[in-house]
Amino acid sequence: MRHGKYPLIVTFLVPPVLLYVIFVVSPYLQAFQISTTDWLGYSADANSVGLANFKTLWNDDYVWNALKNNAILLALVPVLTIVLGLFFAAMLNMGGRKGRAGVSGVRGSSFYRTVYFFPQVLSVVIIALLWKEVYHPNKGLLTSALNSVGLGAPTWLGDPRTAFWCVLAVMIWSNVGFYVVLFGAAMSAIPKEIYEAVMLDGASRLTTLWKVTIPLLWDTVQVAWVYLAIFALDGFILVQLMTNGGPNFSTDVIGVRMYDTAFGSETKFGYASAIGVVMFFLTLTVAVLALRASKRDRIEYS
Amino acid sequence: MNRRDILRRTAAAGLLATPAAGLLTGCATGGGDDDKGDAGTYKGTKSEQNPLGVKEDAPLEVVIFNGGFGEEYAKAHEAMYTEKYPKAKINHSATQEIAKTLQPRFVDNTPPDVVNNSGANQIDFNGLVSQNAIADLGELLAAPSLDIPGKTVKDTLLPGAVEVGSYDGKFLVMNYTYTVYGIWHSTKLFSERKWEYAKTWDEHIALCKQIKAAGIAPWTYAGLHPRYMSWPLISTAIKFGGPSVATAIDNLEPNAWKSDAMKTAADAWHQIVKDKYILEGSPGLDHKQSQTAWCQGKAAFISCGSWLESEQKDVTPAGFNMTVQPTPSLGSGDKLPFEAVRGTAGEPFMVPAKAKNLAGGLEFFRVMLSKKGAQDFTRKVSSLTVVAGASEGVELPFGLNTVVKALEASGSNGFNWVYNNYYRKLERNLVDAACGEFFSGRIGPAEFLDQCQKGADSIAQDSSIKKYKRAA
Numbered sequence: 001m002r003h004g005k006y007p008l009i010v011t012f013l014v015p016p017v018l019l020y021v022i023f024v025v026s027p028y029l030q031a032f033q034i035s036t037t038d039w040l041g042y043s044a045d046a047n048s049v050g051l052a053n054f055k056t057l058w059n060d061d062y063v064w065n066a067l068k069n070n071a072i073l074l075a076l077v078p079v080l081t082i083v084l085g086l087f088f089a090a091m092l093n094m095g096g097r098k099g100r101a102g103v104s105g106v107r108g109s110s111f112y113r114t115v116y117f118f119p120q121v122l123s124v125v126i127i128a129l130l131w132k133e134v135y136h137p138n139k140g141l142l143t144s145a146l147n148s149v150g151l152g153a154p155t156w157l158g159d160p161r162t163a164f165w166c167v168l169a170v171m172i173w174s175n176v177g178f179y180v181v182l183f184g185a186a187m188s189a190i191p192k193e194i195y196e197a198v199m200l201d202g203a204s205r206l207t208t209l210w211k212v213t214i215p216l217l218w219d220t221v222q223v224a225w226v227y228l229a230i231f232a233l234d235g236f237i238l239v240q241l242m243t244n245g246g247p248n249f250s251t252d253v254i255g256v257r258m259y260d261t262a263f264g265s266e267t268k269f270g271y272a273s274a275i276g277v278v279m280f281f282l283t284l285t286v287a288v289l290a291l292r293a294s295k296r297d298r299i300e301y302s
Numbered sequence: 303m304n305r306r307d308i309l310r311r312t313a314a315a316g317l318l319a320t321p322a323a324g325l326l327t328g329c330a331t332g333g334g335d336d337d338k339g340d341a342g343t344y345k346g347t348k349s350e351q352n353p354l355g356v357k358e359d360a361p362l363e364v365v366i367f368n369g370g371f372g373e374e375y376a377k378a379h380e381a382m383y384t385e386k387y388p389k390a391k392i393n394h395s396a397t398q399e400i401a402k403t404l405q406p407r408f409v410d411n412t413p414p415d416v417v418n419n420s421g422a423n424q425i426d427f428n429g430l431v432s433q434n435a436i437a438d439l440g441e442l443l444a445a446p447s448l449d450i451p452g453k454t455v456k457d458t459l460l461p462g463a464v465e466v467g468s469y470d471g472k473f474l475v476m477n478y479t480y481t482v483y484g485i486w487h488s489t490k491l492f493s494e495r496k497w498e499y500a501k502t503w504d505e506h507i508a509l510c511k512q513i514k515a516a517g518i519a520p521w522t523y524a525g526l527h528p529r530y531m532s533w534p535l536i537s538t539a540i541k542f543g544g545p546s547v548a549t550a551i552d553n554l555e556p557n558a559w560k561s562d563a564m565k566t567a568a569d570a571w572h573q574i575v576k577d578k579y580i581l582e583g584s585p586g587l588d589h590k591q592s593q594t595a596w597c598q599g600k601a602a603f604i605s606c607g608s609w610l611e612s613e614q615k616d617v618t619p620a621g622f623n624m625t626v627q628p629t630p631s632l633g634s635g636d637k638l639p640f641e642a643v644r645g646t647a648g649e650p651f652m653v654p655a656k657a658k659n660l661a662g663g664l665e666f667f668r669v670m671l672s673k674k675g676a677q678d679f680t681r682k683v684s685s686l687t688v689v690a691g692a693s694e695g696v697e698l699p700f701g702l703n704t705v706v707k708a709l710e711a712s713g714s715n716g717f718n719w720v721y722n723n724y725y726r727k728l729e730r731n732l733v734d735a736a737c738g739e740f741f742s743g744r745i746g747p748a749e750f751l752d753q754c755q756k757g758a759d760s761i762a763q764d765s766s767i768k769k770y771k772r773a774a
Contacts, residue, residue, distance in 0.1 A: 038766060042408040042425065043433040056766075136591060137583030138600075158525040158586025158742065246526060247585065247738040263401050265727035267429030268766060 028280070035273035042267060053274035063275065066245075066252040069164065070233055073171070073253070074286065078228035081172050082221060085179030088116060090209050092180065093187040094195070113184070116177040124174065128241035131170045132157070135242075157243050160250035167242055167251050171235060179224050186220040187213060222291070229290045233283050254279055344659045353445040354661045354668070359389035362662040363414040365404065367421045368396035370613055371649070371683040376418070378678050382669045390662065401425045408435055413654035415663040419475075420649055426726045427475065427650070432768035436474045437653040442664045443473055448672035455671055462718050463647040463688040469724075469770050476667050477647030478679070480686040481607045482626060482705045483533045484643050489623035489700075491518075491599060499627050501640045503538075503570050506630040510579040513602045521574055522601035524592045525585035528737035529729055531571075534605045535737075537629045537644050539567035540717050544637035548719035553771050554762040559755040568740075568747035570632055575743045585742040597622065607648070611701035612684050624701040626708050642715035643708050647688045724770045725761045732757025 035053055039046035057063055092105040092113055106112070119127060134141045135156035143153040154162045190213065198208050214221070236255030239245060245252035245260070254275065262272035344360035346352060362383065366376045373396035380392045393414075397403045401423045407413045413435075419425050430436050443456035443464065450458050460480055467475035487499065495516060500506040510520035524530045540547045543563025550558035558564075574580060581601045584592060590613075596604040597618050604610075611624055618624070631640045651670070653663035669675050676692035679685070684699050686692075686706065693706060709716070722729035733754050740750035761767055 040429045040433050041405060042430055042435045044409050044411060045433070132588075135586065137586035138581075138595065143583070155525070155583050155586035155742075158583070158738075160739075160744070243526065246735065247528075247742070248735040260731070263423065265426065265730045266767075267401075267426045271766070 031273045031276050031280075034270055035277045037270045039270040039273075040267050041262065041269035046270065049270070053271050054278075056271065057274055057278065062249060062252065063254070063257055065249055066254045066257045069250075069252055070235070070254050070282075072164075073168065073232040073235055074229060076168060077171055077175075077232040078225055078290075081175050081179060081228055082224055084172065084176050085183050085224070086209075086214065086217075086221075088112070088176065088180045089183035089187060090213060093184055094205065094208070094213065113181070116180045118177065119174045120177050120181075124237045125241060127170065127174050128238050131166075132242050135166055158247060160247050163243055163247055164251045167235075167239055170238055170242070171231075174238070175228065175231065182220060182224060183217060186217045190216050222295075226287050226290045229286045230283055233279065233286060254282075343657075344662065346661065352665075354441060354664045356387065356661045356665045357659070358387050360659045360662055361391045361393060362416070362659050362666060363393040364395075364416040364666065365400070365414045365418065366394070366396040367400055367418045367424075368398050369421045370609060371685065375679045375682045378682065379666065379670050379675050382672075382675060383666055386665075386669070399423050408654065408656075411656045412658075413656055415657040415659045416651060416653060416666050418649070418651050424650075427469075427723055428725060428768060430652075431469045431474060431770075435655055437655045437657065437660055437663070439467070439473045439476055439653065439664065439667070442476070442667050445664075445668060448668050448675075450673055455668060458671065458673075458690055459688050460645075460647070460690050461714070461716065462645065465772065466647045466718065466720055466723065467650070468772075474652065475723075476651045476671075477649060478651055478670060478687055479647065479649040480645060480688050480709075481609065481648040482643055482645045482686075482708055483537065483605075483607045484626040484628055484708060485534060486596075486604050486606055486610055486624050486626050486701075487602055488599070489625050490621050491602065497602075499625075500630055503573075503630045503632050507573055507577070507579075510574060510577070514579060518599065519581035519601040520579040521603050522581035522584045522587070522592045522595050523605060523741060524587060524589035525738065525742065526588040527734065528585075528741055529734040530589065530605050530737075531741050532729070532733050532737050533607075533644065534629045535567050535571050536564075536719065537717075538570060538632060539563040540644075540719075541629065541636050541638040541640075541642055542566055542632045545717050548717060549772065551758070552719055552721045552724065554721075554725075554758055554769065556759075557755060559758055560751050564751055565747065566632060568751055572740075572747045575741055580741065585738065608702065608705045609685065611699060625704040626701065628708065628712070638715050638717065641708075641711040641713075642717060643712040644718055645709055645712065645716045646718040646720075649685075720772065721758075725767065728757055728761050732760070 034046070036048055036050060037046035038049045038052075092109040094105070122130075137143055137153070137155040137158060140156070142156065146153040156166050157163045194212060194216075195208065198212055203211070234255050235253050236259065239251055239253050239256050240259065243251045245256045258272050258275040258279065260266070261268050261275060344357040346355045346357035346360070348355040362380075364376060364380060366373045373394075376396075377394060380394055384390060384392060398421055400417070400419055400421060404413060404417060404425070419427070419430075443454065445455050447453045447455050447458050456464065463477060463480070464473055467473055467477050469475075491497075492499065495513075497509060497512065500509045513520040536548070536551070539561070540563070543561060543566075547558075547561055547563045550561060581592075581595060584595075584601075587595065592601075593604060593606070593610065593614050594617050595601055597614055608626065611618075614624075626643075628640055628643045651667065653660055653667070657663050670679070671687075671689055673689060673692055676687040676689035677696055679687055680693050680696050680698075684702055686702065686709075693702075698706065736745075736750050736753035736757065739745040739753065740747070745753070762769070
C-alpha cells in the first residue's frame, strides 16, 4: 500500500478539488473582477470603472447603516447565544440535584434537549415565517399573551425601535439549540473523575461550571464563536423574509443590501459585487480576529 | 511528504490554477462584442396575413410569471398562436423567479422570445432598458389588429397603455392588464350601517369618526409595504393640482415632492394618522395580513389596486361585495373631478432584443391583444386587459364590475404616474420607507415629503442610473 498511496490520493482528490475550484473559488475571483466594472447584469457588456464602485460604497449611507446593524449583531449574537447555550447545556448535563457523586442533568433533560434542538430541524425560511406570525401585531402569540395579562404591546416588526431586536431575538432563538447540543456533547466528553474530585473539594455547581467545565470546553466555544461571528455578518434570510430591512432600513444588513442592489430594486451587479467583496474581507477579518482573540492552550485529557 | 502536505499542495495548486481556469471558462461578463447581428434570428415573409413577418415553423419560447394569474391563460394564447402557425413548436415555462432564471440567458445572448417580467423578482426595467435588452414594439402597434377589423393594434388599446411601457418615446413594454388604483370598502358593511362613501376629504374624515365610533377601525394598510398608501396620497395631490404634479415627480424635477399639491395632500392624509383612524397594529402587518383584517371587517377602508379581489378570493366572506372608489376630493378647487381615478396598464410583457424569434414574439402579443385573446384572459383570471371593450359580455365578479364602472366614470380624467417603472428603487425602497414613517405617525407631513424628496434627489444624482423624461 505504501508505494501506491499517492496516485490513489490524487485520483480521489482531483475531482472534488476541481469541482470546488470551478463552482466556488472561480466565482469568488470573478466577483473581484466584476466589482471593478459597471456591469448591469442583463447584457454581456461591462466597462471597467476601476475602484469607482468602492468609492461610491464609502459614501453610501445605506451601506453604512447596514454595516452598523451588522456590527450590533456581531457584538450581541455570539455572546448571547454562547452564554445561553452554555447555560442550557450545563443544566442538561450537570444541573441535576442528584446528591450522589456523579453528574446528571435536570429532570426531563431529554425532553428539553429535543425542544431546544427543534429549530435546527426547521428550515430558516419556515422559522422566519413562523415568527412573522408570532409577531403579528393583532393576532400574534406575543401580543395576545401580553394583552391577556393586561399589557399593551408594540407593533414588533412594524416599529423601527423594536423591529431590529425582534429579528435579533429570532436569530438567537434559532441558533441556541445547535450550540446546546454541541456544548452538551463536549461536556459529556469530560471525564467524570474530574467532577468527582471537584465535588469532594466542595465546589458549588456554579464554580464547577466556571472553573472546570468552561475551560475544558474552550475549544468548542472558540469554534462556536467563529461560526456565530460569521453568521452575524450574514443574517440575510431571516431579515429578508421578516422585514426586508425595514421599517425605514432599521433592520437592514449588508447581505440584504447586496441582494437588493443586484436582484431587488436595481440590477447593479458591479456595485453589488463590490459590496460582496467588502463582505468577504469583513468576514475574513472577523473570523481571524475571533480565532486570535479566543486562542488558548489546548487541554488534552490524558 | 505526508497526507496533510498533499492536501495543502493540491489546494494551493488549485488556487493558482483558478485565474487561468477563469480565463478558460470565460467570465460571466465575457463575450460581449461578438454581435452576430441578425444572423441567428428567424425571419419570414411579410404579407397581408403576416404583417410582422413571422417565420411559420420557427419555434417560440414563452416564459410566464407564475403568480396571481397562474399560467393557464398563457397556454390558451399559445394554442391560439399554434392555430395560426401549426408548424411552430411552442416551448412554455412558468416561474416565480424571473430575474434569477433568465439572467444567465440575457448575458449569454440566448433569451426567450416572450418574457412576462413580473412579480417580486421582476427584473428592474431601468437596467434592462439602459442595456438595450428589450426589443422595440413599435412595429406591433402599427400592425393591424388580429380580429378587430379596420384598426391597428394601437387603436384597440385603452388610453395610457402605450405611455406606461414607453421609455424615451420608444414603446418597449407591453403591459397587458389594466389596473385601477383606489380606495376599497365592503358594500355590505356600508349598507348595513347606512354609511355613504364620502366624496370630499372633510366628509371622509367625518365618516371616519362615525366608523370609529361604531367600533370599527376606519383604515388599515400594509405596514410592511407602506408604499400602498403612497398611491392614494399622490392621487389626492394630482386631483388637487392636476396631472403636472405626476409629470414633475416622474421627471425627477427638483422639489417635485414638495409641490403645493403634495404638501396639501400630505397634510390632509396626516389627519387619519393624527386622529388614530388606522387599525391598531397596522404598521406591523404585511399586505396579506392587512387585507385579511379588512376582509374580516376589522377595518372599513384599504388602499389597493384592482388585483385585490382575486388576491383575497379565499378569505372574502360571501356577500362582502368589495367596491373600489376614487380618492375624495380636497375641495372645490381641485383640478380634476372626484370621479378621476388612477388607471394604468400593468403586468409587463417584453420581447428581449436578442430573441431568436423576435417576430414571433411580437405576433404572440398580437394574439394576446386580439379581442378573443383578451376576453379569454378576463374570463380566466378576472382581470381587465388593455384592450378597450374586451370585457363586454364577460361575466365579471362584483368588485371587478365596480372597477369597470369607476373607469367609465373617470373617462378622460384618468391619470397615472410611472416613476415606479422608471426607478423601481425610488418607490420600492425610498418612498416606501418614508410612507412607513409617515403613516405610523413617527414623522409629520413636512418630514415625509423631505424624505421622499431626498430619495428622488439621490436617484437624480446617481449617474449610474439612466434617466427618462415624459411629456406632460
